[in-house]
Amino acid sequence: MANETEIQEAAIALDAHVAEIINWHFSHETGCSFWLDWAKEQDWNPLEEVKTFDDLCQKFPNFQDEWLRDLPNKVWVPQAYKNRPFNIFETGGTTGMPKQRIGWDDFREDYTAFSETLSDECFPKNHYWMMVGPTGPRRLRLAIEHLANERGCSCYFVDLDPRWVKRLIANHQFDQARAYMDHVVDQALTILKHREVSALFTTPKLLEALAERKDLVRAGIKGVFCGGTTMDKQYARFLVEEVCEGGKIGFVPTYGNTLMGLARHHPISAENDYSIAYYAPQPRAALRVINPETNQAVDYGTWGRVELTTLTKEFFMPRFLERDEALRRKPWSEAPWDGVAEVRPFGAMEKKIVEGVY
Amino acid sequence: MSIPHIPCLRFGVPYRSLNDSAVKDYRDGTTKATLSQVNAGVIRRDLKSMGQARDALRKFSTRELIEISAKAGELFLKEDLSIGEGGMMQSAQEYMETLSATSGLPHVMVQRNMDKIHYALTHVDLILNGLTRGIDLSILDQGYGEHGGSPVCFFPTTEALGLVMPSNSPAVNSLWLPSIALKIPIVMKPGREEPWTPYRLIQAFIAAGCPKEAFGFYSTDHEGAGDILKHCGRALIFGDKSTTDLYAGDPGVQVHGPGFSKILIGDDEIENWEAYLDVMVSSISDNGGRSCVNASAVIVPKYAKEIADALGKRLGPLKPLPVDDPNAVLSGFANPKMGEWIDSTLEADFSEKGALDATAPYRDGTRLLQAEGGTYLRPTIAYCESMDHPLANREFLCPYASVVEVDQNRMLSAIGPTLVVTAITKDASFKNQLLGASNIERLNIGPISTMKISWDQPHEGNMFEFLYKRRSIGMAA
Numbered sequence: 054m055a056n057e058t059e060i061q062e063a064a065i066a067l068d069a070h071v072a073e074i075i076n077w078h079f080s081h082e083t084g085c086s087f088w089l090d091w092a093k094e095q096d097w098n099p100l101e102e103v104k105t106f107d108d109l110c111q112k113f114p115n116f117q118d119e120w121l122r123d124l125p126n127k128v129w130v131p132q133a134y135k136n137r138p139f140n141i142f143e144t145g146g147t148t149g150m151p152k153q154r155i156g157w158d159d160f161r162e163d164y165t166a167f168s169e170t171l172s173d174e175c176f177p178k179n180h181y182w183m184m185v186g187p188t189g190p191r192r193l194r195l196a197i198e199h200l201a202n203e204r205g206c207s208c209y210f211v212d213l214d215p216r217w218v219k220r221l222i223a224n225h226q227f228d229q230a231r232a233y234m235d236h237v238v239d240q241a242l243t244i245l246k247h248r249e250v251s252a253l254f255t256t257p258k259l260l261e262a263l264a265e266r267k268d269l270v271r272a273g274i275k276g277v278f279c280g281g282t283t284m285d286k287q288y289a290r291f292l293v294e295e296v297c298e299g300g301k302i303g304f305v306p307t308y309g310n311t312l313m314g315l316a317r318h319h320p321i322s323a324e325n326d327y328s329i330a331y332y333a334p335q336p337r338a339a340l341r342v343i344n345p346e347t348n349q350a351v352d353y354g355t356w357g358r359v360e361l362t363t364l365t366k367e368f369f370m371p372r373f374l375e376r377d378e379a380l381r382r383k384p385w386s387e388a389p390w391d392g393v394a395e396v397r398p399f400g401a402m403e404k405k406i407v408e409g410v411y
Numbered sequence: 412m413s414i415p416h417i418p419c420l421r422f423g424v425p426y427r428s429l430n431d432s433a434v435k436d437y438r439d440g441t442t443k444a445t446l447s448q449v450n451a452g453v454i455r456r457d458l459k460s461m462g463q464a465r466d467a468l469r470k471f472s473t474r475e476l477i478e479i480s481a482k483a484g485e486l487f488l489k490e491d492l493s494i495g496e497g498g499m500m501q502s503a504q505e506y507m508e509t510l511s512a513t514s515g516l517p518h519v520m521v522q523r524n525m526d527k528i529h530y531a532l533t534h535v536d537l538i539l540n541g542l543t544r545g546i547d548l549s550i551l552d553q554g555y556g557e558h559g560g561s562p563v564c565f566f567p568t569t570e571a572l573g574l575v576m577p578s579n580s581p582a583v584n585s586l587w588l589p590s591i592a593l594k595i596p597i598v599m600k601p602g603r604e605e606p607w608t609p610y611r612l613i614q615a616f617i618a619a620g621c622p623k624e625a626f627g628f629y630s631t632d633h634e635g636a637g638d639i640l641k642h643c644g645r646a647l648i649f650g651d652k653s654t655t656d657l658y659a660g661d662p663g664v665q666v667h668g669p670g671f672s673k674i675l676i677g678d679d680e681i682e683n684w685e686a687y688l689d690v691m692v693s694s695i696s697d698n699g700g701r702s703c704v705n706a707s708a709v710i711v712p713k714y715a716k717e718i719a720d721a722l723g724k725r726l727g728p729l730k731p732l733p734v735d736d737p738n739a740v741l742s743g744f745a746n747p748k749m750g751e752w753i754d755s756t757l758e759a760d761f762s763e764k765g766a767l768d769a770t771a772p773y774r775d776g777t778r779l780l781q782a783e784g785g786t787y788l789r790p791t792i793a794y795c796e797s798m799d800h801p802l803a804n805r806e807f808l809c810p811y812a813s814v815v816e817v818d819q820n821r822m823l824s825a826i827g828p829t830l831v832v833t834a835i836t837k838d839a840s841f842k843n844q845l846l847g848a849s850n851i852e853r854l855n856i857g858p859i860s861t862m863k864i865s866w867d868q869p870h871e872g873n874m875f876e877f878l879y880k881r882r883s884i885g886m887a888a
Binding site for chain 2: 261265285286287288290291295296326327
């Protein structure tokens with residue numbers, strides 16, 4: 054656990070960063086048209102009234118995801134970036150228009166920072182990666198390639214279209230979903246057979262499917278960076294103890310998406326019942342576990358809705374309610390701010406959520 | 412007594428999952444046990460070791476495994492056996508009371524189910540004799556031999572028998588018991604509300620000397636159940652029609668769904684129908700009406716209204732009794748929503764023209780009721796004008812039967828696929844038609860309860876033929 058000094062210092066750093074980002078996005082010289090126009094419609098001025106993260110949480114309403122679907126991408130271009138073409142990254146879109154986030158360098162910064170958290174033993178420098186998962190219009194594809202490059206090598210890619218998988222499962226076409234997963238795994242195994250790869254990015258289900266058909270330790274895999282779907286305690290334990298053979302392969306679960314970047318995990322083991330807690334890459338993004346009715350953080354160790362605030366010069370997104378719920382976890386010495394643990398789809402205990410192989 | 416935790420058994424090795432479910436008292440919802448729930452991946456990984464589990468059983472002769480089964484039967488019926496972790500033990504009395512508390516079955520019915528299982532385990536030799544049509548059991552050990560003057564050779568069709576079990580009746584476990592003596596390990600997903608019986612049976616087998624590797628016991632989700640069915644090569648599934656329809660036609664999956672068992676009375680005996688009321692009542696209501704061998708229809712050439720009324724008079728007044736009352740006939744619902752669903756379905760179907768609730772005049776109250784701290788359904792007899800009525804050929808998890816008039820010459824085509832038929836007739840011509848009918852699994856000729864089964868004659872699939880195939884063999888001298 055983090056000590057009080059560490060927690061206070063992190064909070065001060067976050068407040069300073071919030072002030073800087075608010076100043077950036079709500080100043081005519083640097084801000085984007087969306088936030089400048091939005092501010093005009095308010096009876097309060099963010100530049101004057103938001104100096105801290107608490108101010109932000111009290112003053113800003115929840116970010117509406119339809120803004121990312123319905124509005125043209127150019128409204129999100131900060132003045133400072135207006136002469137640079139942007140990347141368009143998507144999330145969602147199983148049916149209808151996906152959410153789109155534009156960006157320039159954020160994914161590199163996020164993944165360069167993340168690279169620092171990886172051990173060289175499990176993710177050797179100067180060796181090949183393979184990504185088996187959603188590529189296409191997702192930020193993740195470029196991010197993983199950057200991560201591999203950052204660590205001195207290159208990455209092979211096998212695509213998986215989660216929109217198609219979700220549609221198959223929603224339509225109860227389980228045979229088709231299984232066949233598609235087999236097709237993806239076949240391609241990954243082909244790469245593993247013909248190329249030397251030591252680090253994987255994939256989803257938990259695909260990792261499991263790969264391990265069922267190939268001894269990943271003997272195939273030379275040393276580390277797996279995993280994300281994309283819910284991993285409850287039992288599933289995380291199974292992946293660590295059995296699929297990754299109790300530490301022969303390093304297992305790094307992450308929580309992330311196109312809108313946030315990625316949150317690193319607190320080490321898991323039998324000692325903490327494999328309960329995975331994630332910590333946002335503060336101050337570039339902050340996560341809260343809240344009661345949406347009261348806009349207050351829930352007590353530590355209790356369930357609440359996950360709320361994301363993204364705070365970069367490229368993208369400002371205050372108080373976006375994720376589709377997930379989680380346990381609020383105490384600050385950790387390596388990330389002295391609140392964590393989100395045992396993340397699962399919001400309402401998962403009440404209704405069936407389509408997650409499929411993705 | 413603290414609440415036991417029932418772990419998974421990964422080929423005999425206890426495994427406590429970080430996820431669990433609660434097995435609850437059907438009356439007040441108190442937790443009687445927690446049950447480890449594993450993800451499907453655990454099962455898929457273990458199934459790769461099926462061969463080792465079978466090797467453990469192959470070290471024993473069939474005769475030795477029959478003896479172990481018999482010893483397990485005695486232990487199951489009478490002794491304290493391990494329940495869950497930490498050396499916790501469960502006596503036979505505790506098993507009966509706890510199973511009653513979570514399933515809603517009265518003690519007397521649990522005891523009858525225990526006795527059935529005990530009989531099956533202590534008569535595995537008789538069962539195997541019936542299943543194999545009397546082959547010398549050493550042939551199973553050696554793989555080949557001579558039977559009736561001809562060479563025979565048998566090979567197993569699978570390394571393990573998959574089982575996706577129901578929660579409705581403990582004695583259903585007797586179906587898989589011969590698998591152990593046939594040297595085929597089991598991989599089971601227990602019923603969510605009834606882990607008690609299979610877990611106790613497994614512990615009895617192990618205590619009797621059976622290798623623990625022979626038992627996979629995994630409480631899991633739909634994906635896990637699907638993997639058991641898919642990867643075991645041979646599997647049994649129990650469920651309602653929507654579940655069993657998914658696997659109909661799959662030669663590797665033996666489907667045990669609704670039985671739609673029936674009593675037929677021929678033209679020659681219909682004038683004596685009153686003499687057969689007892690057999691009708693017991694066929695409909697024994698074991699709480701929960702079995703696939705319970706009669707769910709009485710098909711007669713005439714007097715349907717009168718028979719329905721007479722059955723209504725006998726069954727309508729039945730009420731829930733305390734679980735320890737030896738005269739208890741009705742079972743409570745572990746899942747009250749199931750009782751509510753059945754009641755609303757019956758009401759909706761009775762609202763369609765052509766059916767009458769023959770029990771209603773004798774029931775003095777509602778069909779669905781709260782009593783003895785739980786949810787119960789009282790018996791229902793439906794008089795139906797024809798087999799076309801939605802209630803004519805239905806089965807519910809309670810004492811229920813329709814009574815329908817059908818001409819004798821149309822009966823066999825009208826009844827559809829039927830697990831057990833009790834045909835009350837002495838007419839040689841009708842008997843011949845019954846003997847030739849392909850839509851009947853077990854046939855009783857004469858006033859025999861549909862509930863009466865013969866252990867040496869399989870009434871729903873032959874386990875030996877399911878687990879072994881015969882092949883031609885030649886050996887140089």
